[in-house]
Amino acid sequence: MIKMPYNDILEKIQEKSGLTEQEIKEKIDTKLKQLSGLISNEGAAHIVANELGVKLFDALGGKLQIKNILTGMRSVEVVGKVLRVFELREFNSKGRSGKVASFVIGDETGTIRIVMWGDQAENITKLKENIIVKVVGGYVRENQNGKEVHLNNMGKLIINPEGETIGEVKETSSGKRKKINQLNENDSNVEILGTIVQVFDPRFFEICPECNRRARLREDDFFCDTHGKVQPNYSFVLNLFLDDGTDNIRVVCFRNQALKLLDKTQEQMLEYKDSPEKFEEMKTELLGNIIKFVGRTTKNEMFDRLEFISQLVFPNPDPDDEIKVLNKELEETKAKKESMTEQVLDTKENDVQDTPNI
Ligand SMILES: [Zn+2]
Known part of the structure:
Protein backbone atom coordinates (compact mmCIF):
# COMPACT_ATOMS: atom_id res chain seq x y z
CA MET A 1 0.00 0.00 0.00
CA ILE A 2 1.19 3.50 -0.74
CA LYS A 3 2.00 5.30 2.47
CA MET A 4 0.37 8.69 2.42
CA PRO A 5 0.40 10.66 5.66
CA TYR A 6 -2.99 10.66 7.42
CA ASN A 7 -3.42 14.43 7.23
CA ASP A 8 -2.68 14.43 3.49
CA ILE A 9 -5.38 11.81 2.95
CA LEU A 10 -7.86 13.87 4.95
CA GLU A 11 -7.02 16.95 2.92
CA LYS A 12 -7.40 15.11 -0.36
CA ILE A 13 -10.80 13.66 0.62
CA GLN A 14 -11.96 17.08 1.76
CA GLU A 15 -10.86 18.71 -1.46
CA LYS A 16 -12.49 16.13 -3.73
CA SER A 17 -15.65 15.13 -1.83
CA GLY A 18 -16.70 18.54 -0.56
CA LEU A 19 -17.35 17.03 2.89
CA THR A 20 -16.16 18.87 5.98
CA GLU A 21 -13.20 17.63 7.99
CA GLN A 22 -15.62 16.75 10.79
CA GLU A 23 -17.79 14.62 8.51
CA ILE A 24 -14.81 12.78 7.12
CA SER A 40 -4.71 1.89 11.33
CA ALA A 45 -8.93 6.77 5.71
CA HIS A 46 -7.97 4.85 2.55
CA ILE A 47 -11.19 2.81 2.74
CA VAL A 48 -13.32 5.91 3.29
CA ALA A 49 -11.64 7.60 0.31
CA ASN A 50 -12.38 4.57 -1.80
CA GLU A 51 -16.03 4.45 -0.69
CA LEU A 52 -16.42 8.11 -1.58
CA GLY A 53 -14.86 7.54 -4.98
CA VAL A 54 -11.91 9.79 -4.17
CA LYS A 55 -8.74 8.86 -6.02
CA LEU A 56 -5.80 9.66 -3.76
CA PHE A 57 -3.05 9.29 -6.32
CA ASP A 58 -4.09 10.98 -9.52
CA ALA A 59 -0.57 12.33 -9.96
CA LEU A 60 0.65 8.88 -10.99
CA GLY A 61 1.60 8.43 -14.59
CA GLY A 62 3.40 11.72 -14.98
CA LYS A 63 6.42 13.49 -13.63
CA LEU A 64 6.28 13.85 -9.87
CA GLY A 72 4.94 2.17 -2.12
CA MET A 73 4.51 4.03 -5.40
CA ARG A 74 5.47 2.27 -8.62
CA SER A 75 6.31 3.55 -12.12
CA VAL A 76 7.61 6.76 -10.62
CA GLU A 77 8.96 9.40 -12.95
CA VAL A 78 11.02 12.20 -11.45
CA VAL A 79 13.50 14.81 -12.67
CA GLY A 80 16.17 16.33 -10.48
CA LYS A 81 19.61 17.82 -10.20
CA VAL A 82 22.35 15.48 -9.00
CA LEU A 83 23.58 16.63 -5.59
CA ARG A 84 25.72 13.75 -4.38
CA VAL A 85 27.12 10.66 -6.03
CA PHE A 86 28.09 7.57 -4.06
CA GLU A 87 30.40 4.80 -5.15
CA LEU A 88 29.32 1.58 -6.79
CA ARG A 89 29.23 -1.34 -4.39
CA GLU A 90 29.39 -5.00 -5.27
CA PHE A 91 27.83 -7.37 -2.81
CA ASN A 92 27.66 -11.05 -2.25
CA SER A 93 25.19 -12.27 0.31
CA LYS A 94 23.23 -15.46 0.80
CA GLY A 95 24.56 -16.85 -2.47
CA ARG A 96 23.37 -13.89 -4.48
CA ILE A 112 15.62 12.07 -2.50
CA ARG A 113 18.06 9.21 -2.90
CA ILE A 114 17.98 7.12 -6.08
CA VAL A 115 19.20 3.54 -5.76
CA MET A 116 20.22 1.62 -8.88
CA TRP A 117 20.48 -2.16 -8.94
CA GLY A 118 22.24 -4.56 -11.29
CA ASP A 119 23.33 -3.19 -14.65
CA GLN A 120 21.63 0.11 -13.84
CA ALA A 121 24.30 0.66 -11.20
CA GLU A 122 26.91 1.14 -13.94
CA ASN A 123 25.24 4.47 -14.73
CA ILE A 124 26.91 5.90 -11.65
CA THR A 125 30.16 6.53 -13.56
CA LYS A 126 28.31 8.93 -15.90
CA LEU A 127 26.97 11.06 -13.06
CA LYS A 128 28.45 14.28 -11.76
CA GLU A 129 27.16 16.88 -9.35
CA ASN A 130 24.82 19.49 -10.84
CA ILE A 131 23.77 17.59 -13.96
CA ILE A 132 20.06 16.94 -14.50
CA VAL A 133 18.69 13.43 -14.71
CA LYS A 134 15.28 11.88 -15.29
CA VAL A 135 14.32 8.67 -13.56
CA VAL A 136 11.61 6.61 -15.25
CA GLY A 137 9.92 3.50 -13.92
CA GLY A 138 11.23 3.65 -10.37
CA TYR A 139 9.55 2.23 -7.29
CA VAL A 140 9.61 3.78 -3.84
CA ARG A 141 10.83 2.12 -0.69
CA GLU A 142 11.46 3.45 2.74
CA ASN A 143 14.20 2.51 5.16
CA GLN A 144 15.95 4.19 8.06
CA ASN A 145 17.35 6.77 5.64
CA GLY A 146 13.90 7.81 4.52
CA LYS A 147 12.25 7.39 1.13
CA GLU A 148 14.27 6.13 -1.83
CA VAL A 149 13.42 5.62 -5.49
CA HIS A 150 14.77 2.25 -6.63
CA LEU A 151 15.59 1.47 -10.21
CA ASN A 152 16.01 -2.04 -11.58
CA VAL A 169 16.97 23.02 -5.03
CA LYS A 170 15.20 22.83 -1.72
CA GLU A 171 17.50 20.87 0.56
CA THR A 172 15.41 19.01 3.07
CA SER A 173 16.74 16.95 5.86
CA SER A 174 15.38 13.47 6.20
CA GLY A 175 18.07 12.74 8.73
CA LYS A 176 17.35 11.27 12.11
CA ARG A 177 18.29 13.75 14.82
CA LYS A 178 20.84 12.58 17.34
CA LYS A 179 22.75 14.14 20.17
CA ILE A 180 26.50 14.08 19.59
CA ASN A 181 27.03 11.66 22.48
CA GLN A 182 24.51 9.26 20.86
CA LEU A 183 26.47 8.97 17.60
CA ASN A 184 27.80 5.53 16.74
CA GLU A 185 30.29 4.23 14.25
CA ASN A 186 28.76 3.93 10.75
CA ASP A 187 25.72 6.07 11.45
CA SER A 188 24.36 7.40 8.18
CA ASN A 189 21.87 10.12 7.38
CA VAL A 190 21.87 11.48 10.90
CA GLU A 191 21.32 15.07 11.81
CA ILE A 192 23.18 16.98 14.49
CA LEU A 193 22.72 20.53 15.71
CA GLY A 194 25.36 22.38 17.66
CA THR A 195 27.65 25.36 18.10
CA ILE A 196 30.93 25.77 16.27
CA VAL A 197 33.65 25.88 18.91
CA GLN A 198 36.80 25.51 16.82
CA VAL A 199 37.66 26.01 13.13
CA PHE A 200 40.78 24.82 11.30
CA ASP A 201 42.46 26.26 8.21
CA PRO A 202 41.03 24.83 4.99
CA ARG A 203 43.23 22.32 3.19
CA PHE A 204 43.46 22.45 -0.60
CA PHE A 205 44.17 19.58 -2.96
CA GLU A 206 44.29 18.93 -6.70
CA ILE A 207 41.47 17.15 -8.52
CA CYS A 208 40.85 15.98 -12.09
CA PRO A 209 38.62 18.50 -13.95
CA GLU A 210 36.84 15.61 -15.73
CA CYS A 211 35.82 13.35 -12.87
CA ASN A 212 36.55 15.42 -9.74
CA GLU A 219 57.33 14.46 -11.31
CA ASP A 220 56.07 17.81 -12.63
CA ASP A 221 52.57 16.92 -13.76
CA PHE A 222 49.26 15.92 -12.26
CA PHE A 223 47.67 12.62 -13.20
CA CYS A 224 44.18 11.17 -12.82
CA ASP A 225 43.89 7.38 -12.63
CA THR A 226 41.22 7.47 -15.33
CA HIS A 227 42.05 10.53 -17.43
CA GLY A 228 45.83 10.57 -17.39
CA LYS A 229 47.72 13.84 -17.40
CA VAL A 230 45.43 16.74 -16.47
CA GLN A 231 45.50 20.43 -15.70
CA PRO A 232 44.09 20.11 -12.18
CA ASN A 233 41.29 21.99 -10.51
CA TYR A 234 41.31 22.58 -6.78
CA SER A 235 39.09 21.19 -4.12
CA PHE A 236 39.30 21.67 -0.39
CA VAL A 237 38.20 20.42 2.97
CA LEU A 238 37.32 22.40 6.07
CA ASN A 239 37.34 20.84 9.52
CA LEU A 240 35.69 22.19 12.63
CA PHE A 241 34.48 21.10 16.04
CA LEU A 242 30.78 21.17 16.83
CA ASP A 243 29.48 21.05 20.40
CA ASP A 244 25.87 20.40 21.43
CA GLY A 245 26.27 20.28 25.18
CA THR A 246 26.43 16.49 25.35
CA ASP A 247 29.81 16.22 23.62
CA ASN A 248 31.76 17.61 20.67
CA ILE A 249 32.83 16.09 17.38
CA ARG A 250 35.08 16.93 14.45
CA VAL A 251 32.95 17.78 11.41
CA VAL A 252 34.54 17.37 7.99
CA CYS A 253 33.18 19.62 5.22
CA PHE A 254 34.32 18.90 1.68
CA ARG A 255 34.03 21.44 -1.10
CA ASN A 256 30.29 22.04 -1.56
CA GLN A 257 29.64 21.70 2.16
CA ALA A 258 32.35 24.23 2.96
CA LEU A 259 31.04 26.68 0.34
CA LYS A 260 27.53 26.41 1.73
CA LEU A 261 28.73 26.86 5.29
CA LEU A 262 30.90 29.87 4.48
CA ASP A 263 28.52 31.30 1.88
CA LYS A 264 31.42 31.65 -0.57
CA THR A 265 31.93 30.88 -4.23
CA GLN A 266 34.63 28.52 -5.45
CA GLU A 267 36.67 31.53 -6.67
CA GLN A 268 36.42 33.33 -3.32
CA MET A 269 37.46 30.17 -1.56
CA LEU A 270 40.55 29.72 -3.73
CA ILE A 291 24.68 24.99 12.61
CA LYS A 292 22.72 21.91 11.58
CA PHE A 293 24.56 19.15 9.72
CA VAL A 294 23.25 15.99 8.10
CA GLY A 295 25.78 13.32 7.27
CA ARG A 296 27.47 10.17 8.39
CA THR A 297 30.01 9.17 10.98
CA THR A 298 33.32 7.58 10.26
CA LYS A 299 35.99 6.16 12.49
CA ASN A 300 39.35 7.87 12.15
CA GLU A 301 41.58 4.87 12.85
CA MET A 302 44.76 6.89 13.19
CA PHE A 303 43.39 9.03 16.01
CA ASP A 304 40.89 6.43 17.25
CA ARG A 305 38.03 8.88 17.23
CA LEU A 306 34.65 9.33 15.60
CA GLU A 307 34.29 12.05 12.96
CA PHE A 308 31.26 13.43 11.20
CA ILE A 309 31.27 13.79 7.40
CA SER A 310 28.88 16.55 6.38
CA GLN A 311 26.57 15.80 3.45
CA LEU A 312 24.12 18.64 4.00
CA VAL A 313 24.65 21.83 5.89
CA PHE A 314 22.09 24.28 7.21
CA PRO A 315 23.95 27.43 8.26
CA ASN A 316 20.80 29.12 9.61
CA PRO A 317 18.54 26.46 11.08
CA ASP A 318 14.94 27.62 11.22
CA PRO A 319 13.55 27.71 14.79
CA ASP A 320 10.14 26.56 13.47
CA ASP A 321 11.78 23.49 11.95
CA GLU A 322 13.44 22.73 15.27
CA ILE A 323 10.05 22.74 16.97
CA LYS A 324 8.75 20.40 14.26
CA VAL A 325 11.64 18.01 14.95
CA LEU A 326 10.64 17.86 18.60
CA ASN A 327 6.99 17.25 17.71
CA LYS A 328 7.95 14.57 15.21
CA GLU A 329 9.98 12.75 17.84
CA LEU A 330 6.93 12.74 20.11
CA GLU A 331 4.68 11.48 17.31
CA GLU A 332 7.11 8.75 16.39
CA THR A 333 7.21 7.46 19.93
CA LYS A 334 3.43 7.42 19.94
CA ALA A 335 3.19 5.69 16.56
CA LYS A 336 5.62 2.99 17.66
CA LYS A 337 3.48 2.15 20.64
CA GLU A 338 0.34 2.08 18.50
CA SER A 339 1.52 -0.33 15.91
CA MET A 340 4.02 -2.97 16.86
CA THR A 341 3.06 -5.26 13.97
CA GLU A 342 3.81 -2.67 11.34
CA GLN A 343 7.16 -2.11 12.94
CA VAL A 344 8.15 -5.72 12.52
CA LEU A 345 7.22 -5.59 8.82
CA ASP A 346 9.22 -2.39 8.35
CA THR A 347 12.28 -3.94 9.90
CA LYS A 348 12.12 -6.75 7.38
CA GLU A 349 11.86 -4.29 4.52
CA ASN A 350 14.90 -2.43 5.78
CA ASP A 351 17.03 -5.44 4.94
CA VAL A 352 16.58 -4.62 1.28
CA GLN A 353 19.42 -2.13 1.32
CA ASP A 354 22.02 -4.84 1.42
CA THR A 355 20.23 -7.52 -0.50
CA PRO A 356 19.56 -7.77 -4.19
CA ASN A 357 16.04 -6.94 -5.19
CA ILE A 358 14.32 -9.48 -7.35
ZN1 LIG B 1 39.65 11.98 -14.04
Whole structure:
Protein backbone atom coordinates (compact mmCIF):
# COMPACT_ATOMS: atom_id res chain seq x y z
CA MET A 1 0.00 0.00 0.00
CA ILE A 2 1.19 3.50 -0.74
CA LYS A 3 2.00 5.30 2.47
CA MET A 4 0.37 8.69 2.42
CA PRO A 5 0.40 10.66 5.66
CA TYR A 6 -2.99 10.66 7.42
CA ASN A 7 -3.42 14.43 7.23
CA ASP A 8 -2.68 14.43 3.49
CA ILE A 9 -5.38 11.81 2.95
CA LEU A 10 -7.86 13.87 4.95
CA GLU A 11 -7.02 16.95 2.92
CA LYS A 12 -7.40 15.11 -0.36
CA ILE A 13 -10.80 13.66 0.62
CA GLN A 14 -11.96 17.08 1.76
CA GLU A 15 -10.86 18.71 -1.46
CA LYS A 16 -12.49 16.13 -3.73
CA SER A 17 -15.65 15.13 -1.83
CA GLY A 18 -16.70 18.54 -0.56
CA LEU A 19 -17.35 17.03 2.89
CA THR A 20 -16.16 18.87 5.98
CA GLU A 21 -13.20 17.63 7.99
CA GLN A 22 -15.62 16.75 10.79
CA GLU A 23 -17.79 14.62 8.51
CA ILE A 24 -14.81 12.78 7.12
CA LYS A 25 -13.37 12.11 10.57
CA GLU A 26 -16.72 10.68 11.67
CA LYS A 27 -16.73 8.30 8.71
CA ILE A 28 -13.18 7.25 9.52
CA ASP A 29 -14.07 6.73 13.18
CA THR A 30 -17.02 4.54 12.21
CA LYS A 31 -14.73 2.49 9.99
CA LEU A 32 -12.20 2.17 12.82
CA LYS A 33 -14.90 0.92 15.16
CA GLN A 34 -16.25 -1.60 12.61
CA LEU A 35 -12.78 -3.02 12.11
CA SER A 36 -11.71 -2.53 15.67
CA GLY A 37 -8.07 -3.32 16.24
CA LEU A 38 -7.50 -4.53 12.70
CA ILE A 39 -6.75 -1.29 10.98
CA SER A 40 -4.71 1.89 11.33
CA ASN A 41 -6.04 5.43 10.98
CA GLU A 42 -4.42 5.64 7.56
CA GLY A 43 -5.97 2.34 6.50
CA ALA A 44 -9.43 3.49 7.55
CA ALA A 45 -8.93 6.77 5.71
CA HIS A 46 -7.97 4.85 2.55
CA ILE A 47 -11.19 2.81 2.74
CA VAL A 48 -13.32 5.91 3.29
CA ALA A 49 -11.64 7.60 0.31
CA ASN A 50 -12.38 4.57 -1.80
CA GLU A 51 -16.03 4.45 -0.69
CA LEU A 52 -16.42 8.11 -1.58
CA GLY A 53 -14.86 7.54 -4.98
CA VAL A 54 -11.91 9.79 -4.17
CA LYS A 55 -8.74 8.86 -6.02
CA LEU A 56 -5.80 9.66 -3.76
CA PHE A 57 -3.05 9.29 -6.32
CA ASP A 58 -4.09 10.98 -9.52
CA ALA A 59 -0.57 12.33 -9.96
CA LEU A 60 0.65 8.88 -10.99
CA GLY A 61 1.60 8.43 -14.59
CA GLY A 62 3.40 11.72 -14.98
CA LYS A 63 6.42 13.49 -13.63
CA LEU A 64 6.28 13.85 -9.87
CA GLN A 65 7.71 16.57 -7.69
CA ILE A 66 9.98 15.08 -5.06
CA LYS A 67 7.76 16.14 -2.16
CA ASN A 68 4.89 14.16 -3.70
CA ILE A 69 6.80 10.89 -3.90
CA LEU A 70 5.27 8.38 -1.48
CA THR A 71 6.45 5.05 -0.16
CA GLY A 72 4.94 2.17 -2.12
CA MET A 73 4.51 4.03 -5.40
CA ARG A 74 5.47 2.27 -8.62
CA SER A 75 6.31 3.55 -12.12
CA VAL A 76 7.61 6.76 -10.62
CA GLU A 77 8.96 9.40 -12.95
CA VAL A 78 11.02 12.20 -11.45
CA VAL A 79 13.50 14.81 -12.67
CA GLY A 80 16.17 16.33 -10.48
CA LYS A 81 19.61 17.82 -10.20
CA VAL A 82 22.35 15.48 -9.00
CA LEU A 83 23.58 16.63 -5.59
CA ARG A 84 25.72 13.75 -4.38
CA VAL A 85 27.12 10.66 -6.03
CA PHE A 86 28.09 7.57 -4.06
CA GLU A 87 30.40 4.80 -5.15
CA LEU A 88 29.32 1.58 -6.79
CA ARG A 89 29.23 -1.34 -4.39
CA GLU A 90 29.39 -5.00 -5.27
CA PHE A 91 27.83 -7.37 -2.81
CA ASN A 92 27.66 -11.05 -2.25
CA SER A 93 25.19 -12.27 0.31
CA LYS A 94 23.23 -15.46 0.80
CA GLY A 95 24.56 -16.85 -2.47
CA ARG A 96 23.37 -13.89 -4.48
CA SER A 97 25.70 -11.31 -5.88
CA GLY A 98 25.12 -8.05 -7.60
CA LYS A 99 25.84 -4.39 -7.88
CA VAL A 100 24.23 -1.36 -6.32
CA ALA A 101 24.96 2.35 -6.55
CA SER A 102 23.12 5.40 -5.38
CA PHE A 103 22.98 9.14 -5.72
CA VAL A 104 20.88 12.01 -4.38
CA ILE A 105 18.82 14.36 -6.53
CA GLY A 106 16.95 17.51 -5.65
CA ASP A 107 14.27 19.72 -7.15
CA GLU A 108 12.44 22.84 -5.99
CA THR A 109 10.46 20.78 -3.47
CA GLY A 110 13.01 18.50 -1.82
CA THR A 111 15.68 15.85 -2.19
CA ILE A 112 15.62 12.07 -2.50
CA ARG A 113 18.06 9.21 -2.90
CA ILE A 114 17.98 7.12 -6.08
CA VAL A 115 19.20 3.54 -5.76
CA MET A 116 20.22 1.62 -8.88
CA TRP A 117 20.48 -2.16 -8.94
CA GLY A 118 22.24 -4.56 -11.29
CA ASP A 119 23.33 -3.19 -14.65
CA GLN A 120 21.63 0.11 -13.84
CA ALA A 121 24.30 0.66 -11.20
CA GLU A 122 26.91 1.14 -13.94
CA ASN A 123 25.24 4.47 -14.73
CA ILE A 124 26.91 5.90 -11.65
CA THR A 125 30.16 6.53 -13.56
CA LYS A 126 28.31 8.93 -15.90
CA LEU A 127 26.97 11.06 -13.06
CA LYS A 128 28.45 14.28 -11.76
CA GLU A 129 27.16 16.88 -9.35
CA ASN A 130 24.82 19.49 -10.84
CA ILE A 131 23.77 17.59 -13.96
CA ILE A 132 20.06 16.94 -14.50
CA VAL A 133 18.69 13.43 -14.71
CA LYS A 134 15.28 11.88 -15.29
CA VAL A 135 14.32 8.67 -13.56
CA VAL A 136 11.61 6.61 -15.25
CA GLY A 137 9.92 3.50 -13.92
CA GLY A 138 11.23 3.65 -10.37
CA TYR A 139 9.55 2.23 -7.29
CA VAL A 140 9.61 3.78 -3.84
CA ARG A 141 10.83 2.12 -0.69
CA GLU A 142 11.46 3.45 2.74
CA ASN A 143 14.20 2.51 5.16
CA GLN A 144 15.95 4.19 8.06
CA ASN A 145 17.35 6.77 5.64
CA GLY A 146 13.90 7.81 4.52
CA LYS A 147 12.25 7.39 1.13
CA GLU A 148 14.27 6.13 -1.83
CA VAL A 149 13.42 5.62 -5.49
CA HIS A 150 14.77 2.25 -6.63
CA LEU A 151 15.59 1.47 -10.21
CA ASN A 152 16.01 -2.04 -11.58
CA ASN A 153 16.29 -3.23 -15.17
CA MET A 154 12.64 -2.32 -15.80
CA GLY A 155 13.45 1.34 -15.18
CA LYS A 156 15.48 3.89 -17.02
CA LEU A 157 17.87 6.71 -16.17
CA ILE A 158 18.09 9.55 -18.69
CA ILE A 159 21.06 11.87 -18.32
CA ASN A 160 20.58 15.51 -19.41
CA PRO A 161 16.96 14.99 -20.53
CA GLU A 162 15.88 17.43 -23.20
CA GLY A 163 13.89 20.47 -22.15
CA GLU A 164 14.15 19.88 -18.39
CA THR A 165 15.42 22.51 -15.99
CA ILE A 166 15.57 22.66 -12.21
CA GLY A 167 15.39 25.88 -10.22
CA GLU A 168 16.85 26.37 -6.79
CA VAL A 169 16.97 23.02 -5.03
CA LYS A 170 15.20 22.83 -1.72
CA GLU A 171 17.50 20.87 0.56
CA THR A 172 15.41 19.01 3.07
CA SER A 173 16.74 16.95 5.86
CA SER A 174 15.38 13.47 6.20
CA GLY A 175 18.07 12.74 8.73
CA LYS A 176 17.35 11.27 12.11
CA ARG A 177 18.29 13.75 14.82
CA LYS A 178 20.84 12.58 17.34
CA LYS A 179 22.75 14.14 20.17
CA ILE A 180 26.50 14.08 19.59
CA ASN A 181 27.03 11.66 22.48
CA GLN A 182 24.51 9.26 20.86
CA LEU A 183 26.47 8.97 17.60
CA ASN A 184 27.80 5.53 16.74
CA GLU A 185 30.29 4.23 14.25
CA ASN A 186 28.76 3.93 10.75
CA ASP A 187 25.72 6.07 11.45
CA SER A 188 24.36 7.40 8.18
CA ASN A 189 21.87 10.12 7.38
CA VAL A 190 21.87 11.48 10.90
CA GLU A 191 21.32 15.07 11.81
CA ILE A 192 23.18 16.98 14.49
CA LEU A 193 22.72 20.53 15.71
CA GLY A 194 25.36 22.38 17.66
CA THR A 195 27.65 25.36 18.10
CA ILE A 196 30.93 25.77 16.27
CA VAL A 197 33.65 25.88 18.91
CA GLN A 198 36.80 25.51 16.82
CA VAL A 199 37.66 26.01 13.13
CA PHE A 200 40.78 24.82 11.30
CA ASP A 201 42.46 26.26 8.21
CA PRO A 202 41.03 24.83 4.99
CA ARG A 203 43.23 22.32 3.19
CA PHE A 204 43.46 22.45 -0.60
CA PHE A 205 44.17 19.58 -2.96
CA GLU A 206 44.29 18.93 -6.70
CA ILE A 207 41.47 17.15 -8.52
CA CYS A 208 40.85 15.98 -12.09
CA PRO A 209 38.62 18.50 -13.95
CA GLU A 210 36.84 15.61 -15.73
CA CYS A 211 35.82 13.35 -12.87
CA ASN A 212 36.55 15.42 -9.74
CA ARG A 213 38.67 12.61 -8.29
CA ARG A 214 42.02 13.25 -6.69
CA ALA A 215 44.84 14.09 -9.12
CA ARG A 216 48.32 13.05 -7.98
CA LEU A 217 51.61 14.76 -8.63
CA ARG A 218 54.11 12.66 -10.56
CA GLU A 219 57.33 14.46 -11.31
CA ASP A 220 56.07 17.81 -12.63
CA ASP A 221 52.57 16.92 -13.76
CA PHE A 222 49.26 15.92 -12.26
CA PHE A 223 47.67 12.62 -13.20
CA CYS A 224 44.18 11.17 -12.82
CA ASP A 225 43.89 7.38 -12.63
CA THR A 226 41.22 7.47 -15.33
CA HIS A 227 42.05 10.53 -17.43
CA GLY A 228 45.83 10.57 -17.39
CA LYS A 229 47.72 13.84 -17.40
CA VAL A 230 45.43 16.74 -16.47
CA GLN A 231 45.50 20.43 -15.70
CA PRO A 232 44.09 20.11 -12.18
CA ASN A 233 41.29 21.99 -10.51
CA TYR A 234 41.31 22.58 -6.78
CA SER A 235 39.09 21.19 -4.12
CA PHE A 236 39.30 21.67 -0.39
CA VAL A 237 38.20 20.42 2.97
CA LEU A 238 37.32 22.40 6.07
CA ASN A 239 37.34 20.84 9.52
CA LEU A 240 35.69 22.19 12.63
CA PHE A 241 34.48 21.10 16.04
CA LEU A 242 30.78 21.17 16.83
CA ASP A 243 29.48 21.05 20.40
CA ASP A 244 25.87 20.40 21.43
CA GLY A 245 26.27 20.28 25.18
CA THR A 246 26.43 16.49 25.35
CA ASP A 247 29.81 16.22 23.62
CA ASN A 248 31.76 17.61 20.67
CA ILE A 249 32.83 16.09 17.38
CA ARG A 250 35.08 16.93 14.45
CA VAL A 251 32.95 17.78 11.41
CA VAL A 252 34.54 17.37 7.99
CA CYS A 253 33.18 19.62 5.22
CA PHE A 254 34.32 18.90 1.68
CA ARG A 255 34.03 21.44 -1.10
CA ASN A 256 30.29 22.04 -1.56
CA GLN A 257 29.64 21.70 2.16
CA ALA A 258 32.35 24.23 2.96
CA LEU A 259 31.04 26.68 0.34
CA LYS A 260 27.53 26.41 1.73
CA LEU A 261 28.73 26.86 5.29
CA LEU A 262 30.90 29.87 4.48
CA ASP A 263 28.52 31.30 1.88
CA LYS A 264 31.42 31.65 -0.57
CA THR A 265 31.93 30.88 -4.23
CA GLN A 266 34.63 28.52 -5.45
CA GLU A 267 36.67 31.53 -6.67
CA GLN A 268 36.42 33.33 -3.32
CA MET A 269 37.46 30.17 -1.56
CA LEU A 270 40.55 29.72 -3.73
CA GLU A 271 41.81 33.13 -2.60
CA TYR A 272 42.45 31.55 0.79
CA LYS A 273 44.77 29.06 -0.88
CA ASP A 274 47.18 31.85 -1.79
CA SER A 275 46.62 34.01 1.28
CA PRO A 276 45.70 31.74 4.19
CA GLU A 277 46.05 34.59 6.70
CA LYS A 278 42.82 36.07 5.30
CA PHE A 279 40.92 33.07 6.62
CA GLU A 280 41.50 34.12 10.26
CA GLU A 281 38.64 36.60 9.95
CA MET A 282 36.35 33.87 8.66
CA LYS A 283 37.17 31.68 11.66
CA THR A 284 36.17 34.43 14.07
CA GLU A 285 32.94 34.87 12.18
CA LEU A 286 32.11 31.15 12.36
CA LEU A 287 32.82 30.61 16.05
CA GLY A 288 29.67 30.54 18.14
CA ASN A 289 27.32 29.97 15.21
CA ILE A 290 24.62 27.33 15.60
CA ILE A 291 24.68 24.99 12.61
CA LYS A 292 22.72 21.91 11.58
CA PHE A 293 24.56 19.15 9.72
CA VAL A 294 23.25 15.99 8.10
CA GLY A 295 25.78 13.32 7.27
CA ARG A 296 27.47 10.17 8.39
CA THR A 297 30.01 9.17 10.98
CA THR A 298 33.32 7.58 10.26
CA LYS A 299 35.99 6.16 12.49
CA ASN A 300 39.35 7.87 12.15
CA GLU A 301 41.58 4.87 12.85
CA MET A 302 44.76 6.89 13.19
CA PHE A 303 43.39 9.03 16.01
CA ASP A 304 40.89 6.43 17.25
CA ARG A 305 38.03 8.88 17.23
CA LEU A 306 34.65 9.33 15.60
CA GLU A 307 34.29 12.05 12.96
CA PHE A 308 31.26 13.43 11.20
CA ILE A 309 31.27 13.79 7.40
CA SER A 310 28.88 16.55 6.38
CA GLN A 311 26.57 15.80 3.45
CA LEU A 312 24.12 18.64 4.00
CA VAL A 313 24.65 21.83 5.89
CA PHE A 314 22.09 24.28 7.21
CA PRO A 315 23.95 27.43 8.26
CA ASN A 316 20.80 29.12 9.61
CA PRO A 317 18.54 26.46 11.08
CA ASP A 318 14.94 27.62 11.22
CA PRO A 319 13.55 27.71 14.79
CA ASP A 320 10.14 26.56 13.47
CA ASP A 321 11.78 23.49 11.95
CA GLU A 322 13.44 22.73 15.27
CA ILE A 323 10.05 22.74 16.97
CA LYS A 324 8.75 20.40 14.26
CA VAL A 325 11.64 18.01 14.95
CA LEU A 326 10.64 17.86 18.60
CA ASN A 327 6.99 17.25 17.71
CA LYS A 328 7.95 14.57 15.21
CA GLU A 329 9.98 12.75 17.84
CA LEU A 330 6.93 12.74 20.11
CA GLU A 331 4.68 11.48 17.31
CA GLU A 332 7.11 8.75 16.39
CA THR A 333 7.21 7.46 19.93
CA LYS A 334 3.43 7.42 19.94
CA ALA A 335 3.19 5.69 16.56
CA LYS A 336 5.62 2.99 17.66
CA LYS A 337 3.48 2.15 20.64
CA GLU A 338 0.34 2.08 18.50
CA SER A 339 1.52 -0.33 15.91
CA MET A 340 4.02 -2.97 16.86
CA THR A 341 3.06 -5.26 13.97
CA GLU A 342 3.81 -2.67 11.34
CA GLN A 343 7.16 -2.11 12.94
CA VAL A 344 8.15 -5.72 12.52
CA LEU A 345 7.22 -5.59 8.82
CA ASP A 346 9.22 -2.39 8.35
CA THR A 347 12.28 -3.94 9.90
CA LYS A 348 12.12 -6.75 7.38
CA GLU A 349 11.86 -4.29 4.52
CA ASN A 350 14.90 -2.43 5.78
CA ASP A 351 17.03 -5.44 4.94
CA VAL A 352 16.58 -4.62 1.28
CA GLN A 353 19.42 -2.13 1.32
CA ASP A 354 22.02 -4.84 1.42
CA THR A 355 20.23 -7.52 -0.50
CA PRO A 356 19.56 -7.77 -4.19
CA ASN A 357 16.04 -6.94 -5.19
CA ILE A 358 14.32 -9.48 -7.35
ZN1 LIG B 1 39.65 11.98 -14.04
